[in-house]
Structures are given as structure tokens and as C-alpha cells.
Amino acid sequence: MSSPQPRPNVADIPPYVAGKPPTVRPGMVSYKLSSNENPYPPLPGVVEAVQDAVGQMNRYPDMGSAALYAKLAETFDVPADHLSVATGSVGLIYQLVQAFCDPGDEVVFAWRSFEAYPIAVTAAGATSVRAPVLPDGRHDLDAMAAAVTDRTRIVLVCTPNNPTGPAVTQAELDAFLAKVPEHVLVVVDEAYVEFVRMADPVDGIATYRRHANVVLTRTFSKAYGLAGFRVGYAVGPAPIAAALRAVSLPFGVSSVAQVAAIASLERREELLERVAALVAERTRVVEGLRERGWAVPEAQGNFVWFELGARTADFAVAADELGIVVRPFAGEGARVSIGEPEANDRLLDLATTFPH
Numbered sequence: 001m002s003s004p005q006p007r008p009n010v011a012d013i014p015p016y017v018a019g020k021p022p023t024v025r026p027g028m029v030s031y032k033l034s035s036n037e038n039p040y041p042p043l044p045g046v047v048e049a050v051q052d053a054v055g056q057m058n059r060y061p062d063m064g065s066a067a068l069y070a071k072l073a074e075t076f077d078v079p080a081d082h083l084s085v086a087t088g089s090v091g092l093i094y095q096l097v098q099a100f101c102d103p104g105d106e107v108v109f110a111w112r113s114f115e116a117y118p119i120a121v122t123a124a125g126a127t128s129v130r131a132p133v134l135p136d137g138r139h140d141l142d143a144m145a146a147a148v149t150d151r152t153r154i155v156l157v158c159t160p161n162n163p164t165g166p167a168v169t170q171a172e173l174d175a176f177l178a179k180v181p182e183h184v185l186v187v188v189d190e191a192y193v194e195f196v197r198m199a200d201p202v203d204g205i206a207t208y209r210r211h212a213n214v215v216l217t218r219t220f221s222k223a224y225g226l227a228g229f230r231v232g233y234a235v236g237p238a239p240i241a242a243a244l245r246a247v248s249l250p251f252g253v254s255s256v257a258q259v260a261a262i263a264s265l266e267r268r269e270e271l272l273e274r275v276a277a278l279v280a281e282r283t284r285v286v287e288g289l290r291e292r293g294w295a296v297p298e299a300q301g302n303f304v305w306f307e308l309g310a311r312t313a314d315f316a317v318a319a320d321e322l323g324i325v326v327r328p329f330a331g332e333g334a335r336v337s338i339g340e341p342e343a344n345d346r347l348l349d350l351a352t353t354f355p356h
């Protein structure tokens with residue numbers, strides 16, 4: 001008996017391992033530090049705007065997301081036709097691969113990096129080419145440029161890199177772009193861009209203006225604290241933005257997500273103050289870890305990376321016992337999001353007791 005069979009590459013799609021929820025234990029608060037979320041809830045003004053919009057949820061959203069495009073264009077001083085919004089920046093990554101890759105085409109990215117990359121690439125029938133990150137967790141941009149072949153259609157640069165933490169500098173990105181052929185699309189995944197505090201940071205908008213093959217992907221999930229709404233945006237040259245919109249899921253960005261994103265952009269200053277508080281906590285955590293002898297890589301996102309090899313599972317269990325849920329990558333290491341000060345204190349407690 002024959003049954004419908006998905007394309008063979010569907011069976012090859014690696015699973016996405018989502019961060020576990022907090023463990024429920026009587027008498028103990030447990031913190032979820034496993035998904036790089038913002039520990040702050042949406043601002044009250046954002047919640048109110050969404051509540052007002054809920055009453056019209058019998059209607060489809062504005063498919064063209066016109067008000068959101070206008071607000072993004074104004075905020076970032078870019079033409080609206082250089083933008084494309086989607087269901088999270090992960091939606092944009094899927095759309096980029098779908099729009100630019102035929103089966104068998106190659107997509108180069110660093111590894112370890114964001115786990116959705118090989119999923120999106122395999123789902124489209126394209127081939128992942130992984131360039132290992134350097135021992136300090138930074139992208140090996142030379143190796144990535146050298147990995148480009150005649151079949152390469154996209155290079156994904158994740159900066160700051162999830163899960164290892166470092167970001168590339170503008171000088172590094174410029175040198176890389178000079179080496180990559182102009183018909184190859186360079187996607188700069190800036191999911192954590194608002195958390196970057198370093199010398200010579202990438203100016204993504206200025207960079208895409210200079211290069212017809214550069215597109216940025218960004219999200220409302222991290223700095224803006226809207227992960228549950230699922231909204232992200234790409235900024236790039238008009239033909240790339242148009243291709244993304246062409247392959248987008250009709251009505252993919254819900255009306256409440258559009259409202260939440262606009263209301264958050266209207267309150268951007270206040271949200272960026274929260275980001276500054278999280279960055280201060282990140283500094284406290286990284287310094288505390290280094291004082292305790294941990295050689296953690298530079299952390300430019302809202303998370304810290306522990307390279308633990310075979311001890312990863314033990315670390316995750318020990319964290320759970322202290323009431324923090326981390327994201328283990330089996331046999332490699334654990335990524336821990338920066339959370340509330342109390343949650344971060346528990347991470348420092350763990351770093352004191354767990355051998356480094």
C-alpha cells in the first residue's frame with residue numbers, strides 16, 4: 001500500500017529544540033533562561049494598544065502591514081520599500097532561503113550558530129555549508145568567505161552570534177564583503193543588535209546602503225520583549241525586500257502583532273533603557289563569571305555561552321536544581337539568557353559551585 005510521501009529532504013530536517021519552560025517546584029521560583037527572551041513584559045501602553053485591537057480579531061489583519069512599514073521607515077530612516085515584515089525573523093530566514101535558493105544551492109553559515117539556519121536550508125532543499133566558529137566563539141569570516149562556491153546563494157552572518165555571544169566589527173564585515181562575490185546574498189542576522197556595546201560596531205543600515213547584496217534581519221522578540229507576538233523585519237535593497245514580500249505567507253503578521261510592534265516603536269526610548277539595564281546585568285554576570293575562573297566568550301547579546309563538552313547535561317541539571325532553566329546543546333555547551341537580577345544571581349551561585 002502506498003501512502004503520500006513528503007520530499008526526501010523533509011526527513012533530513014533537524015529538529016528545533018525550543019528552550020524548556022521553568023520547572024515547577026513547590027515553594028521555589030524558577031526562572032526561564034533558555035530562550036533569550038526579555039524578562040520584562042511588554043510596556044503597559046503596548047498591552048493597552050493590543051487590548052484595544054483584540055476586539056477586531058474577527059477581521060483579517062492589514063495584509064500590507066502599512067502602518068507598521070510606515071513606523072519602521074520613520075524610525076530607521078529608510079524607504080518603506082526597503083523593508084519586509086514577517087512572523088519573527090525566523091520567518092524572514094525561511095523566506096530568504098525560499099526566495100534565493102533552488103534545490104542543491106548552498107547556504108554558508110557559521111557553526112555553531114542559530115539552530116533555525118540548517119532547518120530553513122534543508123526545508124528548501126538547499127545545502128548547508130558550516131564554517132566552524134573560532135575557539136573564542138567568533139565567526140571565522142575568512143573560512144566563511146573561502147567556503148563560497150559557484151553554488152553559494154546566501155551567506156548568513158549572525159552577529160552577535162547565538163549561542164556563542166561575540167559580534168563582528170564593521171572592519172571585519174567590510175573586509176568580508178569585499179571578498180564575497182556580489183551575486184551572493186549576505187544576510188546579517190541582527191536579532192540582538194540593540195544589546196551590542198563594543199568598539200567599531202556594525203552599522204547595518206549604512207552597510208546595506210553601500211552594498212546591493214546585503215540584507216539585515218531584525219526582531220521584536222528580544223530587545224522589544226514581544227517574542228510571543230512573532231514579528232520581525234528585514235532591511236535591505238528594494239529588490240531583495242520585494243522578493244521577501246513576494247514569498248511571504250499571506251496575513252502572516254497578525255493584527256495584534258502589528259499593533260504591538262508599532263506601540264513598541266513609539267516607546268522605543270523606554271524599551272532601550274530596559275535594554276541598557278540588561279546590558280548592565282550582562283556585564284555584572286560576565287565579570288562575575290570571569291572572577292570565578294570561567295573563560296566565557298565575549299557576550300554581545302542577552303546571553304552567555306559556557307563551553308562544557310561532556311559536562312553540559314550535568315550543568316543543566318545543576319542549574320535546574322538552583323531554579324534556573326538553561327539551554328543545553330548536548331556535548332557542546334550551555335547558553336544562559338540574562339534575566340532578572342535574582343535569576344542572574346543564581347547563575348553566579350551555580351558558577352561558584354560547579355567546577356569550571
Ligand code: PMP
Binds near residue numbers: 087088
Ligand atoms: N536570529 C537569531 C540569531 C536568534 O537567536 C533568533 C531567536 N532565537 C532569531 C533569529 C529568531 O527570532 P524571532 O523569530 O523570534 O524573531
